C-alpha cells in the first residue's frame with residue numbers, strides 16, 4: 423500500500439503518556455499524529471487508581487532514590503499541569519491534596535514501618551509518625567487493632583479517567599491528528615534511522631520522529647533490531663471500584679497497607695487496589711485476587727464491608743527490568759521511547775511530556791533534563807558492543823577449567 427501521510431512527530435499509543443506527550447509537543451507548534459489501535463485512554467491508564475505518591479512509593483537503594491527524584495519532580499508539576507489541562511479542555515479535574523497514611527496492623531508491619539520512617543527521614547521527606555489513637559482521630563474509620571501509622575502529607579491523587587478525557591479533548595483542540603482504531607504493526611527503517619510505520623492494514627505513514635508510547639505492548643511492535651528494543655513486560659493488576667451508598671465520609675486520606683491501598687475520590691467512590699502479578703498478557707480477573715484485596719482492606723477499614731462494588735478491572739503495568747521508565751532516544755535515530763512507567767505512569771505523565779518535548783524541540787528543554795534523562799535512558803538495557811562475545815568466551819574458559 424502506498425504512503426498515505428506524513429508527520430513531523432508520530433506517537434504510537436494513546437494512553438496517558440502518549441496523549442500527554444502529544445498535547446505538549448503540539449503546543450510547541452510541531453505537526454503531531456497519534457496512532458491508537460483502539461479508542462484513546464482505554465488501556466492501562468484507565469484502570470489506574472491515580473495515586474500521585476512518590477513519598478509512599480520510595481524504595482531502598484540507588485534505584486529507589488532515582489525513582490524518587492523523578493516522582494517528586496513530576497508530583498510538583500501536577501497542580502499547574504491539571505489547571506492548564508482543565509482550561510485547555512473544559513473538563514473538570516479534581517486534584518485531591520489530602521495526603522496518605524501508611525498503616526501497620528501487627529508488630530512485624532510496625533517494625534517495617536519504623537524502617538520506612540527512617541528511610542524517608544534520611545531523604546528529607548515530610549512524614550509524621552502517628553500513634554494508633556492519633557491516626558484514628560484523623561481517620562475514625564480505621565480499625566481499633568491498628569498498630570502504627572505514618573502520614574505522608576504531600577502524596578495526593580487524581581482520577582485518571584477525567585484526565586484522559588481532558589487530554590483527548592485538549593489534543594483535538596490543539597490540532598493533534600488523532601487516529602483511533604489504527605494499529606501499528608511495525609516501525610520502518612532507512613539504515614540506522616526510522617522513517618515511518620506500517621499499519622496492520624498495510625498503510626504506511628512517513629515520519630521524521632517516532633515516539634513509542636504503547637505501554638506494555640511497546641515491545642510487541644515489530645521492525646526493530648534486537649539491540650534497539652527496550653524490554654517491557656506486563657505486570658497484571660486487579661483493582662476494585664467501590665461506592666458508599668451513604669455518601670462520602672468513610673475516609674478522607676488514601677490509606678496504604680501491606681498488600682494494597684484504599685483511595686477515596688471524595689464523592690463516596692473508592693478505589694481498592696491492587697494486585698501485582700507476573701502473568702504475561704493474561705487479563706482474567708480472579709476470585710483469589712478480589713478476596714485478597716477485600717480481606718486486607720477489611721482488616722484495617724472494617725467499613726469497607728458496606729461499600730457496593732461498581733467495577734472490577736484488570737490492567738497491565740508496563741515494567742522494564744529495573745521497573746524504572748524508559749524515556750528518551752534509543753539506539754536508532756528518530757526513535758524515542760516513552761514507556762515502562764510501571765506503577766507510576768499517572769504520577770510521571772507531566773514530567774515525561776516535558777522531557778519528550780525538550781528532546782523533540784530543544785528550545786523547550788528543562789534545565790535539569792540531562793540528569794533526569796540519564797536516569798531513564800532507554801539504552802541502559804542494551805549490553806555494550808562486544809559484551810555478549812566476551813561473556814561467551816569467559817564462560818567457555820571457565821567450563822574448560824572444570825574439565
Ligand SMILES: Cc1cc2nc3c(=O)[nH]c(=O)nc-3n(C[C@H](O)[C@H](O)[C@H](O)COP(=O)(O)OP(=O)(O)OC[C@H]3O[C@@H](n4cnc5c(N)ncnc54)[C@H](O)[C@@H]3O)c2cc1C
Pocket residue numbers: 434435436437438439440457458459460461462463464465466467468469470471472473474604605606607635636637638639640643658659660661695696697736737738739740760761762763764765766767768769770
Ligand atoms: C491496577 C493498577 C493501578 C495503578 N495505579 C496507579 C496509580 O495509582 N498511580 C500511578 O501513577 N500509576 C498507576 N498505575 C500505573 C499506570 O496505570 C501506568 O503506568 C500507565 O497507565 C501507563 O500509561 P501508558 O500510556 O504507557 O499505557 P496505556 O495506558 O496502556 O496506553 C498504551 C496505549 O497503547 C496502545 N497500543 C498498544 N499497542 C499499539 C499498537 N501496536 N498500535 C497502536 N496503539 C497501540 C494501547 O491500546 C493503549 O491505549 C496503575 C496500574 C495498574 C494496572
